[in-house]
Every structure is written in structure tokens, then in C-alpha cells.
Amino acid sequence: MFNEVFNHWIPTKIYFSKGISNNLKDYIKGKNVLILSDPFIKDSGIAEKIGDSLTNKNVNYFSEIEPNPSGDTVDLATKLARDHKTDCVLGIGGGSAMDVSKIVACLTTNSGSIYDYYSGGKRKLSSRKTQLICIPTTAGTGSEVTNVGVFTNLETNVKMPMVHDELWPDIAIIDPELTYTLPAVVTASTGMDAFCHAIESYWNKESQPISDYISLGAMKLILENIENAYKEPENIEARTAMSLASLLAGLAFSQTRTTGIHALSFPLTSEFGASHGTACSISLPPFIRLVGKEKSKKMEMLAKFLGFSNVEELAQSIYELMSKMNMPLRLSDLGVEEKDIAHIAEVGLKAQIIQLTPAIMTQETVEELLLSYL
Amino acid sequence: MFNEVFNHWIPTKIYFSKGISNNLKDYIKGKNVLILSDPFIKDSGIAEKIGDSLTNKNVNYFSEIEPNPSGDTVDLATKLARDHKTDCVLGIGGGSAMDVSKIVACLTTNSGSIYDYYSGGKRKLSSRKTQLICIPTTAGTGSEVTNVGVFTNLETNVKMPMVHDELWPDIAIIDPELTYTLPAVVTASTGMDAFCHAIESYWNKESQPISDYISLGAMKLILENIENAYKEPENIEARTAMSLASLLAGLAFSQTRTTGIHALSFPLTSEFGASHGTACSISLPPFIRLVGKEKSKKMEMLAKFLGFSNVEELAQSIYELMSKMNMPLRLSDLGVEEKDIAHIAEVGLKAQIIQLTPAIMTQETVEELLLSYL
Numbered sequence: 001m002f003n004e005v006f007n008h009w010i011p012t013k014i015y016f017s018k019g020i021s022n023n024l025k026d027y028i029k030g031k032n033v034l035i036l037s038d039p040f041i042k043d044s045g046i047a048e049k050i051g052d053s054l055t056n057k058n059v060n061y062f063s064e065i066e067p068n069p070s071g072d073t074v075d076l077a078t079k080l081a082r083d084h085k086t087d088c089v090l091g092i093g094g095g096s097a098m099d100v101s102k103i104v105a106c107l108t109t110n111s112g113s114i115y116d117y118y119s120g121g122k123r124k125l126s127s128r129k130t131q132l133i134c135i136p137t138t139a140g141t142g143s144e145v146t147n148v149g150v151f152t153n154l155e156t157n158v159k160m161p162m163v164h165d166e167l168w169p170d171i172a173i174i175d176p177e178l179t180y181t182l183p184a185v186v187t188a189s190t191g192m193d194a195f196c197h198a199i200e201s202y203w204n205k206e207s208q209p210i211s212d213y214i215s216l217g218a219m220k221l222i223l224e225n226i227e228n229a230y231k232e233p234e235n236i237e238a239r240t241a242m243s244l245a246s247l248l249a250g251l252a253f254s255q256t257r258t259t260g261i262h263a264l265s266f267p268l269t270s271e272f273g274a275s276h277g278t279a280c281s282i283s284l285p286p287f288i289r290l291v292g293k294e295k296s297k298k299m300e301m302l303a304k305f306l307g308f309s310n311v312e313e314l315a316q317s318i319y320e321l322m323s324k325m326n327m328p329l330r331l332s333d334l335g336v337e338e339k340d341i342a343h344i345a346e347v348g349l350k351a352q353i354i355q356l357t358p359a360i361m362t363q364e365t366v367e368e369l370l371l372s373y374l
Numbered sequence: 375m376f377n378e379v380f381n382h383w384i385p386t387k388i389y390f391s392k393g394i395s396n397n398l399k400d401y402i403k404g405k406n407v408l409i410l411s412d413p414f415i416k417d418s419g420i421a422e423k424i425g426d427s428l429t430n431k432n433v434n435y436f437s438e439i440e441p442n443p444s445g446d447t448v449d450l451a452t453k454l455a456r457d458h459k460t461d462c463v464l465g466i467g468g469g470s471a472m473d474v475s476k477i478v479a480c481l482t483t484n485s486g487s488i489y490d491y492y493s494g495g496k497r498k499l500s501s502r503k504t505q506l507i508c509i510p511t512t513a514g515t516g517s518e519v520t521n522v523g524v525f526t527n528l529e530t531n532v533k534m535p536m537v538h539d540e541l542w543p544d545i546a547i548i549d550p551e552l553t554y555t556l557p558a559v560v561t562a563s564t565g566m567d568a569f570c571h572a573i574e575s576y577w578n579k580e581s582q583p584i585s586d587y588i589s590l591g592a593m594k595l596i597l598e599n600i601e602n603a604y605k606e607p608e609n610i611e612a613r614t615a616m617s618l619a620s621l622l623a624g625l626a627f628s629q630t631r632t633t634g635i636h637a638l639s640f641p642l643t644s645e646f647g648a649s650h651g652t653a654c655s656i657s658l659p660p661f662i663r664l665v666g667k668e669k670s671k672k673m674e675m676l677a678k679f680l681g682f683s684n685v686e687e688l689a690q691s692i693y694e695l696m697s698k699m700n701m702p703l704r705l706s707d708l709g710v711e712e713k714d715i716a717h718i719a720e721v722g723l724k725a726q727i728i729q730l731t732p733a734i735m736t737q738e739t740v741e742e743l744l745l746s747y748l
């Protein structure tokens with residue numbers, strides 16, 4: 001049932017507590033702090049509230065991080081970090097802000113541009129000297145406990161993950177309170193993204209028992225709580241459970257990476273404008289059915305653990321859950337047409353993680369799968 | 375169901391693979407290696423086989439680590455480590471050898487004796503410079519993934535845990551092959567010790583969701599495999615599962631510590647000569663019944679997850695399992711008499727961990743509990 005050869009390493013210190021983000025002073029080393037966020041987190045006052053609580057620190061802000069952040073944005077934020085001799089980078093937000101904060105913290109004391117180290121660059125990052133603290137404001141990405149950043153090269157329009165041990169945050173601060181104001185549509189898509197992280201870790205060819213048990217917990221919490229969090233934004237119990245689930249899912253996939261669902265999400269995001277969570281979860285029911293056939297014993301165990309009689313019931317239930325949360329259910333809902341299928345398969349197959357799916361993933365099989373939920 | 379305020383940190387890199395212990399050269403930094411073990415591991419050839427595989431390293435051995443190791447033994451091993459300018463300490467064995475290796479690696483570049491830092495000593499350990507690798511040869515202790523060492527002060531005859539972040543091993547190597555030669559009686563006692571780690575983490579007042587899910591996995595694996603490992607020493611599947619379970623249990627209790635079962639084991643070990651695993655598991659059924667009353671919802675969930683209809687059935691089944699493995703079942707089997715009960719309770723209550731039990735633990739309640747399985 002379990003892979004019997006595996007490694008496990010998560011060096012990040014995790015602190016989970018409601019309200020903890022208002023009280024971070026004692027976690028921060030040094031004087032000069034740079035807070036990185038997207039414009040929404042800046043406008044909502046979340047970034048400033050955290051910054052203001054850091055009495056006796058010099059706090060600067062960079063709040064121009066866009067969805068699917070580019071290397072160019074990383075370089076801009078890095079310039080600010082260097083100018084202010086930053087001791088600690090705080091990344092506050094969804095995956096985009098946290099991903100940028102990871103590489104900016106590295107580049108503060110590594111010269112050059114992100115492109116020197118990534119997307120064709122040949123230089124190697126030396127040890128990160130600047131402290132890195134990540135604080136999620138959604139319940140989905142799990143980026144606070146991974147060594148991955150995903151960036152887009154604007155010149156080539158390629159969105160690609162960068163994986164490096166220097167990208168592990170020193171500290172992950174999980175404060176469910178920060179998610180209370182998430183719009184329902186974001187609650188749904190980021191929450192289902194977390195479900196994808198967990199299930200893709202569980203069925204991954206590189207799966208392993210430590211992350212397997214953690215991912216089971218994540219999936220159970222999401223199925224039990226996401227609808228309540230979607231319907232009642234201030235349901236504290238549901239929000240806390242979703243923040244926890246996202247953390248667990250992040251811990252799980254940090255060890256295994258993801259699979260075909262994430263691989264196929266890249267073209268759906270960059271070319272059809274779907275949010276990351278939507279672009280992932282749209283593929284969830286068909287992938288559950290596919291993997292259910294290929295890895296039936298382990299998938300049956302999952303279905304039972306989650307309270308279903310079999311894998312088909314689990315797939316159907318996820319489909320209905322997404323429907324109740326008004327999420328796109330078919331590729332055509334994202335504007336995909338039959339003529340696009342071959343291209344989506346082609347782009348998805350370029351991501352190495354697609355081969356971590358426990359099923360044969362070729363141009364032909366992926367096209368067939370995509371057509372089944374066009 | 376879950377504690378909503380928690381921290382989590384396990385910086386140790388884990389490598390799990392059959393046969394990996396024969397191939398450790400690439401994991402070791404520096405030239406001078408000191409291998410610490412007990413005489414049994416030395417005589418069995420395990421320590422030497424690992425040492426011989428480290429071609430191009432200067433390997434020294436210290437093989438005089440006794441059960442419930444003393445601070446004096448630590449100081450002896452430290453002298454050797456300093457004399458040989460040790461770059462890497464390899465602790466190979468059960469909890470005793472790994473615990474000693476942890477503090478010896480610290481003391482190699484911290485002057486003085488263990489007693490300067492522990493058991494009344496006032497000095498503080500500075501950062502460990504010497505690499506520390508722990509390799510379990512039993513499936514039980516979990517010490518390879520904790521920041522705890524338990525030592526005995528021979529002058530005061532007090533056995534007490536030392537907890538320090540410098541004691542986290544850099545690397546834990548888990549090689550199930552090393553357990554194939556474990557005698558059946560040790561398989562039983564160390565395996566049930568791991569079960570205690572997992573369940574004491576699960577019901578702990580300091581329990582938390584990450585370790586909860588990991589501990590569930592540990593308990594399931596132990597109940598499914600310990601009897602096979604006991605009866606068929608070379609049952610590879612059972613041995614692998616038990617090594618994995620011990621690792622999972624270690625990860626779990628590294629975050630929560632243990633509870634009353636471990637607290638009461640200290641006098642049973644030091645004064646009645648029981649092995650650590652036996653001294654722990656003898657208290658398991660009565661503690662399961664006690665905690666089942668105090669924390670009924672979480673304990674019912676555990677019983678169901680493990681395939682039982684209720685907590686009483688779980689307790690009874692553990693009792694029967696221990697009986698099948700010819701383990702002592704009542705305190706009188708260890709030579710304890712009614713007149714000893716007050717003293718055992720008194721000594722157990724001195725260990726702070728006893729108050730992490732989710733039940734009232736006083737001289738009166740503990741005596742009553744102990745009498746129930748005299």
C-alpha cells in the first residue's frame with residue numbers, strides 16, 4: 001500500500017493560532033522588514049495592520065504582486081529589499097505573494113536577477129541570509145510549507161515552478177482570522193486547490209506514508225468544512241478547519257509534488273484565464289475516476305476513510321460539491337473548445353509532474369481524458 | 375476535536391529504505407566519524423558493517439552504552455569524540471545509543487561535562503557543530519526524530535529527559551533490515567513502546583492535528599503487523615511496517631511529548647528492572663479505559679479508525695495482543711506488591727509529562743489506577 005523507499009524533510013517552523021499575525025514581533029530577526037503582498041491585501045489593511053504591530057522595526061512595503069507573478073516583479077521587489085538592507089522578508093497573501101517573498105529573500109544577498117538562477121539561468125543560489133516568514137491569507141496554496149515558487153517568464157510566457165531548498169520559509173504563520181474576509185468564490189477555488197494538493201500527493205507515484213496520513217486528514221477536513229466556509233464567511237470553525245486543511249495539504253505535497261491535475265491547470269490559467277484553484281479542480285472528478293481504476297486498492301481506502309462506499313461515489317460527490325459552490329464543471333465553462341484540446345494536452349505534458357500521475361499520460365490518453373469533461 | 379493552537383517543527387532529514395545503512399558514505403560530512411552503540415550492536419557486527427562501508431573515512435567506535443545510559447557514559451564517549459576531532463557522530467541502536475549520540479555530538483565542541491548542562495547544571499549548549507546521524511536498530515524508540523535524550527544521573531539515581539533543539543539529529547536513517555535479527559521479546563516490547571508513543575501523542579493535552587494524523591497511521595500499522603513481526607522475525611513486510619510505525623510514532627510524540635504511561639514507566643524500569651517497552655505497555659489497557667471516559671469523542675474516533683466498535687474493545691484487544699506475545703500484563707508480573715503502589719505513584723507524579731494525560735493525575739487517582747492492574 002505504501003512506498004517503502006522515501007525521504008522526508010520540512011525544515012519550516014509552523015505556528016498555527018487565531019490572531020497570531022497581530023503579534024509577530026518576537027518571531028522577527030533584525031531591524032529591517034520588507035512586507036510583500038498583492039494590492040488587495042494592501043488595500044484591505046491586512047498588510048499594514050501586521051506592519052504597524054512590528055513596533056521598533058523599520059517596515060517597508062512592496063504591494064504590486066500580480067496573480068501568476070513574473071520574474072520582472074521579483075526583480076523589482078528584490079531591488080527594494082536590497083536598497084533597504086532587509087533582514088526579514090514577510091510574504092503575506094496567497095501563493096503569488098508567498099512565492100515572490102521566497103525568492104526575494106534569497107536574492108537580497110545573492111546578486112543578479114531571478115533569471116540568472118531560473119528559467120535558463122545557470123547561477124546557483126548560495127545560502128539565504130535573510131529571514132523568510134510566510135503568512136497565508138487564503139486557505140489553499142500551502143506555499144508557506146513548500147520549497148517551491150511558481151513564476152512566469154514574460155518573454156517566453158512560460159509559467160514554471162522553481163524548486164530549491166533555500167526557498168523553504170524559516171517560519172510559517174497560519175492565522176485563520178486572515179481568511180474571514182475571503183470572498184466566497186475564492187474560498188471555493190482555493191479550498192478545492194488544497195483538496196487537489198492532498199489527493200495528488202496521496203495518489204502520487206512519489207507518495208509516501210508520512211504525507212499520505214497527513215493528506216487523508218486534509219481531505220477529510222475539506223469535505224467536512226468547505227461548504228460551510230463558502231456559505232458563511234465568518235463561520236470560525238469552518239475557517240479554522242480550512243486553514244488547517246490547507247496547511248496539511250501543503251505539508252503533504254511538499255514531499256511528493258503534484259500530478260496531472262496541476263500540470264493541466266497551467267494552460268487553463270495562462271491561456272483561458274481561469275483562477276489556479278478553478279483550473280485545478282475542474283479536472284478533479286475525471287482524474288479521481290481514472291486513478292481509481294489504476295490504483296484501486298489505495299483509492300478504495302481513501303473513499304472509505306472519507307465516508308463513501310466507493311471511488312465513483314467520491315468522484316460524484318466532489319462534482320456535486322463543486323456544483324453547489326457554483327464552480328465551473330466542464331472545460332467548456334472556461335471557454336475551451338474541442339480544437340483547443342490537443343494544445344492543452346501538449347502544454348500540460350511539458351510539465352514533468354504530469355508523469356507522477358499513476359496512469360499512462362501521453363498526448364493520446366490526455367486528449368481522451370480532456371474530451372471526457374469538455 | 376483538534377487543538378486549534380499549535381506549533382510544529384521537525385528539522386531532521388529522514389531517509390527510509392531497506393539496505394540504506396550499507397551505503398551512508400555520501401550522507402556524512404567531514405573525515406572523522408565516531409560510531410556509538412551498545413555492546414550487542416557491536417558484537418552482532420552491525421556497527422562494524424556500517425563502519426567498514428565508510429571507505430575513506432577515519433572511523434572510531436565507542437560500544438559501551440548501557441540500557442538507561444548514565445551521564446558518566448556520555449562523558450566517556452565525549453572524551454573519545456574530542457580526542458578524535460570527530461566531524462560526524464553516528465548513533466546506532468535503540469534509544470540508549472541514539473540518545474547518547476545526540477548529546478555527545480553537542481559536547482564535542484561544547485566544553486565540560488553533560489552535568490554542566492543537565493540535571494542541575496547551569497551552562498547552556500551553544501550551536502552543535504558536529505554532524506549527528508541516528509540509525510535505529512529496533513522498531514520502537516523513535517529517538518531518531520526527536521530532540522530528547524533520556525539519561526540517568528548515577529549519583530542521584532534519577533532518570534530524566536533532556537530536551538534541547540540542538541539534540542534534533544541532522545539525519546535519521548531508517549533501515550528495516552537492521553531489525554530482522556531483533557529477538558521476539560524485544561520486537562514485542564519495543565513495538566508496544568511505539569504504540570504508547572502514538573496513543574500518548576494522540577490523547578495528549580498538547581496534541582495537535584499534524585501529529586494526530588501521523589499517530590493514527592502508526593497505531594494502525596502496529597496493530598496490523600506486530601504479531602507477524604513477533605512470530606516471524608524475517609517477515610519483511612511486517613518488519614518494514616513496524617520500522618515505519620516506529621518512525622511515525624516518533625514524529626508524533628516529538629511534537630507533544632508523552633503522558634502518564636511513560637511517567638509511570640520510569641520507576642518500573644529503574645526499580646523493578648522492566649524493559650522500557652514492557653514498563654510502558656503494561657499500563658496501556660487501563661490508561662485507554664481511563665482516557666476513553668475523559669476524552670470520549672476523540673477516543674471513539676480512534677477505536678473506529680482502528681476497526682473496533684468502541685474504546686473498551688480496543689483496550690481489551692491490546693490486552694489480548696500483549697498476552698499472545700507473552701508480555702507481562704499486571705504489575706505483579708514485574709514483582710510489584712501493594713506496598714509499592716504509593717511509591718510508584720509518587721515517583722511517576724514527579725515527571726511533568728504525567729500532567730499531559732487528559733485526566734486528573736494526583737497521588738490518589740494514580741494509586742487507584744495502579745491498583746486496578748496490580
